[in-house]
Amino acid sequence: MSLGAPVRRQGPPGEGTVRDLARPGRAAWSFPELDVEPSETPEKHRRRQAPGLPEVAERDLVRHYTRLSQMNYGVDTGIYPLGSCSMKYNPKLAEVAAAAPGFAGLHPLQPDRTAQGALEMLWRLEGALCEITGMARATLQPPAGASGELTGLLIMRAHHTELGNPRATVLIPDSAHGTNPASTRLGGYRAVPVPSTSRGLVDVDKLAGLVNEDVAGLMLTNPNTLGLFEEDIARITAIVHDVGGLVYYDGANLNAIMGRSRPGDMGFDIVHINTHKTFATPHGGGGPGAGPVGVVEALVPYLPVPRVERDPDGTFRMSEDAPRSIGRVHGFHGNFGVLVRAYAYVFFHGSDGLQEVSELAVLNANYLASAIVEDFPLAYPDARPMHEFVATAARLERDAGVRAMDVAKRVIDLGYHPSTVYFPLVVEEAMMVEPTETESKEMLDGFAAAMRQAAAEARSDPDLLHEAPVTTPVRRLDEARAARHLRLTWRDDRPGND
Amino acid sequence: MSLGAPVRRQGPPGEGTVRDLARPGRAAWSFPELDVEPSETPEKHRRRQAPGLPEVAERDLVRHYTRLSQMNYGVDTGIYPLGSCSMKYNPKLAEVAAAAPGFAGLHPLQPDRTAQGALEMLWRLEGALCEITGMARATLQPPAGASGELTGLLIMRAHHTELGNPRATVLIPDSAHGTNPASTRLGGYRAVPVPSTSRGLVDVDKLAGLVNEDVAGLMLTNPNTLGLFEEDIARITAIVHDVGGLVYYDGANLNAIMGRSRPGDMGFDIVHINTHKTFATPHGGGGPGAGPVGVVEALVPYLPVPRVERDPDGTFRMSEDAPRSIGRVHGFHGNFGVLVRAYAYVFFHGSDGLQEVSELAVLNANYLASAIVEDFPLAYPDARPMHEFVATAARLERDAGVRAMDVAKRVIDLGYHPSTVYFPLVVEEAMMVEPTETESKEMLDGFAAAMRQAAAEARSDPDLLHEAPVTTPVRRLDEARAARHLRLTWRDDRPGND
Amino acid sequence: MLAAVGVPSIDDLFSQIPEGLRLERPLDLPRGVSEQEILADLAALARHDRAADDLVCFAGSGAYDHFVPSVVWALAGRSELYTSYTPYQPELSQGVLQALFEFQSMVCELTALDVSNASLYDGATALVEAVNMARAGGRSRILVSGGVDPRYVETLRTYGRGSGYVPEMLETPGGRSAPASEIDPDVAAVVIQHPNVFGLLEDVTAFGAPARAAGAMLIQVFDPTSLGILAPPGDLGADIAVAEGQPFGNRLNYGGPYLGMLAAKIEHVRKMPGRIVGETVDVDGRTGYVLTLQAREQHIRREKATSNICTNQTLMALAATVHMAWLGPGGLVELGRQCAAKASYAFQALTGLTGVEAAFPGAPFFKEFTLRLPKAATEVRDALIDRGFLAGVPAPWVDEATLIVAVTERRTKEEIDALAGAMGEVLVS
């Protein structure tokens, strides 16, 4: 029995795209009668024929997208234990807070004195994030984690450049998230992989061998992408600092240690936070997020502009004046609406609540790990995982020819969203599970039971898994064909026709 | 293929009631720390043990009720052609309008000068309703149609009482909606049925024979509950007026004639309007609605209090001063929030739009009737139906032993909400269909195809219909058992256990 | 489509309307406007109101400014529920039906009574329905405590004209009901409100005892927010309990839509008005929910129905269901505790003002209390509006000087102190 609302096939294959609902002359739009003289668009600038948008009534829109929504799974319908993604329940109060006209209706270029509330909110949130991470100041401008990474790397670059040499490489553990190396390249650096030990931790000796004057810094997440705490973190950061390098903290896993430990105290110089992970701002199918970046005192001058500053008289302003700043990383002030939700989450939970969030996240992950370990052993059994763990289906693969993806698809038929699979890349048949603090014991038990059932079925009836899912609106989709016969808009002809 | 989002079984039987999700110590609530001294509840007034409400987290609530919502069919998911109910698409703008703090946060007993906006809205809406119905003044207080009926009957009673004799009976066509006779009794009158002709219209000669000094009035809807326009309405109202009776217009079908004809011009003295039908205010699973009642000049003194009045200086007030009023029919001012939505609908559509609404409603009904007439003949084929029509499955019943309800259940499996069945009671195997103006031709075609398919299957494979539905979260429910082994709360033991 | 119908024009579809009755002119209303314009129009109207968000609200008397958690409308607003109709096809309506079953269950948990219906229009009309239930037994007279909200009594009086009774009022010396005496066999019910219109706690059991001994029913009007700390109607001997359910999940909305709650002893179930949901099983044995005992209702029983109600307040009941589940036992107790504590703090603060007196000294109350002011209550109230407070509701039916003040959990100590300060100024000015 599932505790959520699994996504089920709705019988008839559905009505196609919104364009298939269109009928000439139908319309949902309405505008006031034009109350001034129409103006002439110069001949040469005119559009020749109106764009091929669908002609539909509001009623058609509502039914179409309501139907589509029912073909989608979200945190509001059940557990969403994607490792590394921290899919938490999003408290509804944040939505009410963000809808306030004083926030939603504010133009980004309004003069500061008409936006004091927004500025104060940003100021307080920056302060809270600095306290949580142990940083001196932070920018709230980066619109997502990856953007925060690049911002951090550009700060790193600015720092080294001022010292005369931007340096050439950035060290990244082989288990790192893909955005780390990708951001590194965009920061103008070459990514050099740092091998992990058999215990899944940074190989400190090898690291020592890798550092040199060419190394701009090291990017790390702690707990790392395997969900393990880098116990030697103090030595690690010291090693990098010794050659003048900076250490970057990928905050995607910050939700494991809030109130328990702080990146700043571990020796990190730059920290980004994924508000949409740590602070439960809704992912909305893949975004928006926000990726605030905190830095130590010495790096403050490089933070992007504009920044929120507080004048002695208590008024707030957006300040552009920061000659050593890397500049702006977003067209305006970042994803403000997301930051309002992060503020709501942070101050609703408070110092005690945030610590509890991390404690429960770690407890839930360990409880779930222990519930499925028989069938899905930990990839790195020697260390205790924190808020997430990486299990492996390698044995099932060997014994029954059933792969991690097959298990995931079967779990879907059993009513749950499966874990991340095949990440981190360094683990074969990886299943990376992060329940987060918001799941109940019953839900964890239900999910674990589904995983164990899938494992048992893998041995008794592997085709059940190979064929899965069978209950969903569509079954396994032909991704190869999607890439071979590109149909990226409704104007391209269908992949069917080949 | 269905154009909506049919309700489908979600696989696992579900998690039971919200109480089954409860765990001791779990909670969703939060309140500020009490900032004053606690007070003592006198011993004898104290509750001994806390009520057995469920202990659940907000997350549990969200998933539970989200899941329940997905087991429900609404206008937003597809056509809802319940005859007499006028289930129209509800424009989303009305929701935005009603949420304005100036409306949603207003206390009903605030002094008038702090509620001028609300009062002006009510004043304008009353004016519009009077224009649409041809009445002199109206009360917006009745919270639903039935309440409007009773209000109207009490006005009738007050009128006759002032003339010396409340009179004893009210005439009601045999095809009338159940609330008419029920309200009549509560108004202190005996309901006397008026027979219909074979053409489905009031039998005027019989009516003439029924009227006398004992008759307080006649209740009628026009078009009547069979969807037919009472062509002799002028004579009918005259006949009643001749004996000093009043004629009451049940406005449930007003949506057929807006801008085309007005009850006032037909000779009606009292009119109620179902805003949740005619003006598309959402039914919310069975309510709320609003049942404003308009009256002719002579009956204005009897309207309920308080009433909105406009002073010469343009300010508005709630006036209690109306000595001949029947009094109040609701604790406050009626379903204000519903009236805001009705206002939005009325003034968004305007004079032209409202007329178009009626024209399309009638066109859609006639189109749909013609599309299924082969299999489901009109109960009264001689007259052209207006916004709704009553077909009959009597032939299917005779030929194939398939009843109207079986057809309805099969239509559910085909992805649509069926029509009203077994109403009006005067028609055997009645299927009363009201598509409303908001359905598209494609939707009407899809629904008609489903009806025809069901009729064909009734002959080829009747069990398919007897067994239906098979796709829904639950199949046909044992209503007899529900009434025999009452389980009306989770504290009663289950009907299963017998 | 016209072709399929076989008529040349739209006008032909209206040919049944006799010449003389056709409206030959457009309706005298503005023409249709755009979404932008109608929203601007209504927003402009709403801006002419001063709502509980900018006036600190101490007004009660049947409608209260309680906190509505964000989750309530996030769920009650789900469009599959919001845009559905009365669940006549249960297979397509299990969401609404199960939620109503949960509503009934929680109302019974609150009231310690056996059965609840699926909502009525509001508190006042719920009382009318309760009285109709009581009178269904054949007895006629209705005795009503003077502590019952006058708006409820007016509503009773209105409907009594049709049903043939006049509510008979009982004295309330000191603001509280004396036991209803001289109950003759024609008394169908005695009605009491607890906490009463003055906010005072009543001795419901003592009030009801003689009546019940004489075979009349005891009807209690209750406040659902009080039932975390106050003994429930069922324990006080009520046969039927009714309430205004607004405080659970519903904003003030200038008086509606709210919801009427009605719960009763099981023996009265077949006399109950409105929809009732029951649990049953489907042909495969799956648990499901249906509207049950429909033989009570107008669409089946017509003039013999227990009530004429059809459309009710289901959506508000759904909101109340989510709110009750959000509260749980702990939250409901805390809610009552906070209302009571803040009300008594406010009572101390206001009666501490020179010239302000408790209307009923020493009488215990819940979240509302009654003051006698040294000036006209309306005058004081109006002056306080200019200072940003909705100080309460005057009770002209008592006298010029009486003001009824309500304090919910939303009010802070600061707000209460500020009200006291402002009232102090107003009274000396």
Next chain:
Amino acid sequence: MLAAVGVPSIDDLFSQIPEGLRLERPLDLPRGVSEQEILADLAALARHDRAADDLVCFAGSGAYDHFVPSVVWALAGRSELYTSYTPYQPELSQGVLQALFEFQSMVCELTALDVSNASLYDGATALVEAVNMARAGGRSRILVSGGVDPRYVETLRTYGRGSGYVPEMLETPGGRSAPASEIDPDVAAVVIQHPNVFGLLEDVTAFGAPARAAGAMLIQVFDPTSLGILAPPGDLGADIAVAEGQPFGNRLNYGGPYLGMLAAKIEHVRKMPGRIVGETVDVDGRTGYVLTLQAREQHIRREKATSNICTNQTLMALAATVHMAWLGPGGLVELGRQCAAKASYAFQALTGLTGVEAAFPGAPFFKEFTLRLPKAATEVRDALIDRGFLAGVPAPWVDEATLIVAVTERRTKEEIDALAGAMGEVLVS
């Protein structure tokens, strides 16, 4: 649960954290509060802002006060969409995936280009991505028209530091771009904004011709609201077109979350950044949607990825999808028509004021225009705020006197006349 895990206490779960690194004190933040308090706190903050609802908004420069129909968030807010993640399990994500496919389709219909991705962060970062696409071919230089929004140029400059380029600015005599000349083989792309930062219409084709002849790409920054009446980027020869998608479905939100749109010719598809949805079929031949060409992305290609973007602005893209479908062709044309007409009316009204001049007399514009004022623009803007208007955005990077004014379909003739009146007063005072 601790038992199952086999540890005696929560602390043991954190034992891996070395002594010295444990935070031995609570975080220096307020303790948690109730929902009621956090909502009150944020509402109080929001009340310190003066939003577009009470200031009549003539500010633009990249973010516009367009009308967002009620239906947009009623649908984009559906929680199954709202609380879902990147659709890595397509069988559970067809709703989001199909909606994004429709988004891509409509963006291509708008721009007359072949392919669109599923959104980027915003307009400025979309331009950065477009430049990265252009530079992927090996060429290095980026020439940028002086008519491109300076905030976009600053953003380019920031990211250029990492990627190794400095945007080179081109002259804009009279506020408009001259054809980009002297294109050497190292020029990767020329960038133009049309309508440009001053609101003026550019001759995109002429500007791009020499560059394209020299094998460089033409990148156009466009305004989606203009494409009902203005020729689309595809017809003007753009290889890549980017835009700030905010006007479709998104409130102003003090600058975000918005969405970046990026569309291109099909030959560039494998260089595109971010997610792209493709249609395919499932094992039963049913049509379905998946993320495709993922080999471009960071989670597969890591440092070789075309971009580092992971989380994007899907939710905003869903809102834009609903808004575009709400508009349809007719609505989009009318939207453009109204913006243009009201802007030119406002232009007449304001340039009619003594001392106020058009910065670029006679140059055609769309919904935005640039004025030269007889006083400091910030001073005038501030004075008008006290009169209830957000009169526009000063352009100090041009000079003290320059004000850029935007007029959307939401502005009425009355509001425009009132602005003109008020500005007249301010200028003489």
